[in-house]
Amino acid sequence: MPDRDQLLEAFTAGSLLRPDPTYMNVVDVIRGIAYACGADVSPDDHAKAIAGHLRDARHVILVLADGLGVNTVDGLARNTWLRRRMLRAIRAPFPATTPVAITSLATGEYPAQHAILGWWTYLPQVDAPATVFAHKRATDNRSLDGLGVAVECLLPGLPLLPRFTRDTALIMPAGIIDSAFTRWMAGDARRIGYHGQSEIVAATVERVRRADQPTFTYLYTPMPDTVAHEAGIDSAAAADAIDTLDAHLEAIEASLAEIRGGVRIMVIADHGHLAIDGSARFEVRDDDPLAALLRVPPAGDLRTQYWHVKPGAHAKFETEFRARFGEHFLLLSAATVDGLRLLGPASITPETRARLGDYLSVARGAAALRYAGFSGRDGYRRMRSSHSGLTPAEIEVPLILGGSGFTR
Numbered sequence: 001m002p003d004r005d006q007l008l009e010a011f012t013a014g015s016l017l018r019p020d021p022t023y024m025n026v027v028d029v030i031r032g033i034a035y036a037c038g039a040d041v042s043p044d045d046h047a048k049a050i051a052g053h054l055r056d057a058r059h060v061i062l063v064l065a066d067g068l069g070v071n072t073v074d075g076l077a078r079n080t081w082l083r084r085r086m087l088r089a090i091r092a093p094f095p096a097t098t099p100v101a102i103t104s105l106a107t108g109e110y111p112a113q114h115a116i117l118g119w120w121t122y123l124p125q126v127d128a129p130a131t132v133f134a135h136k137r138a139t140d141n142r143s144l145d146g147l148g149v150a151v152e153c154l155l156p157g158l159p160l161l162p163r164f165t166r167d168t169a170l171i172m173p174a175g176i177i178d179s180a181f182t183r184w185m186a187g188d189a190r191r192i193g194y195h196g197q198s199e200i201v202a203a204t205v206e207r208v209r210r211a212d213q214p215t216f217t218y219l220y221t222p223m224p225d226t227v228a229h230e231a232g233i234d235s236a237a238a239a240d241a242i243d244t245l246d247a248h249l250e251a252i253e254a255s256l257a258e259i260r261g262g263v264r265i266m267v268i269a270d271h272g273h274l275a276i277d278g279s280a281r282f283e284v285r286d287d288d289p290l291a292a293l294l295r296v297p298p299a300g301d302l303r304t305q306y307w308h309v310k311p312g313a314h315a316k317f318e319t320e321f322r323a324r325f326g327e328h329f330l331l332l333s334a335a336t337v338d339g340l341r342l343l344g345p346a347s348i349t350p351e352t353r354a355r356l357g358d359y360l361s362v363a364r365g366a367a368a369l370r371y372a373g374f375s376g377r378d379g380y381r382r383m384r385s386s387h388s389g390l391t392p393a394e395i396e397v398p399l400i401l402g403g404s405g406f407t408r
């Protein structure tokens with residue numbers, strides 16, 4: 001059976017989730033927030049529902065809890081803040097990974113339009129994969145700035161936050177507060193760095209308390225993602241990190257309970273997590289027979305990859321890929337990816353098409369695969385949990401609503 005049909009069969013069986021605009025997505029959340037915060041967006045029904053939750057709130061806080069999937073929230077104790085405030089499940093954009101989802105948050109667009117397709121995204125201007133957040137060419141770690149590639153070239157979407165009419169601020173770890181990506185996302189909005197998770201409460205509460213106008217605050221936390229990769233999403237270490245985050249969010253809510261005008265604290269995630277099958281952890285090295293058929297190293301992520309194949313080598317590549325990885329990965333042509341609208345409800349742009357290459361591969365189960373030449377190889381070999389695929393554990397993320405000054 002062709003891989004396209006096997007994918008459709010997996011969608012029907014529910015082992016993989018078909019990207020479908022009928023379900024509320026992270027993109028709808030940011031569009032609804034943008035609408036409520038005065039930006040020039042036209043909201044659909046999902047975005048209007050989000051804006052409805054924020055109605056009349058003087059202060060809106062969006063918390064992005066990296067890697068917090070629905071099944072993780074469902075597994076928490078009933079008395080946790082996250083469980084008590086959970087509204088419903090929504091979906092992450094595909095591929096379910098941080099640069100893709102955060103670029104969707106930054107632009108209000110799906111990957112089909114914003115053209116960020118994974119942790120490593122092929123960039124025609126340097127004819128190589130780029131590491132999106134580091135703003136570097138992934139094959140030699142040279143700065144894209146030094147190669148003459150401006151951040152707007154890597155990120156062709158239009159940033160949304162600078163179009164908010166509210167007093168807008170971003171609260172992020174100090175290590176990334178001045179990155180090219182963060183600066184692009186923020187525009188002229190205020191950027192506030194924090195040094196440890198314990199600082200997120202004071203940073204958020206002070207920012208809102210000091211404001212003399214209605215505000216929007218975006219708070220990013222790398223928890224539980226960082227711990228989940230290392231120790232596993234179901235580990236005691238990940239549970240501790242989530243408990244700490246839960247306590248911090250409850251503390252933010254309690255500290256802002258008396259603020260005039262009402263506060264909404266909306267919590268979402270960029271993707272969930274899936275435990276990796278250690279016996280299905282693969283690498284493609286430069287001396288690999290598959291690599292000889294490629295124009296450039298495979299880009300993408302650990303459970304979704306993009307392949308740029310040499311002219312005339314397509315049939316051979318398909319045969320070899322399926323012989324090597326077919327048990328664990330589906331191989332889909334770029335036309336199939338676009339036709340099934342896997343990257344968003346609208347057709348892909350020419351820029352996205354150029355970055356996608358000839359094929360996309362996506363994991364059937366719990367496998368992982370990466371190009372061995374990128375930095376971070378040791379971390380990959382230790383990695384217990386991952387994401388970027390289409391399983392429910394990766395795609396389903398929570399929509400959580402807390403705050404004060406409204407009836408629940």
Ligand SMILES: [Zn+2]
Pocket residue numbers: 067098225226229387
């Ligand atoms: Zn991650």
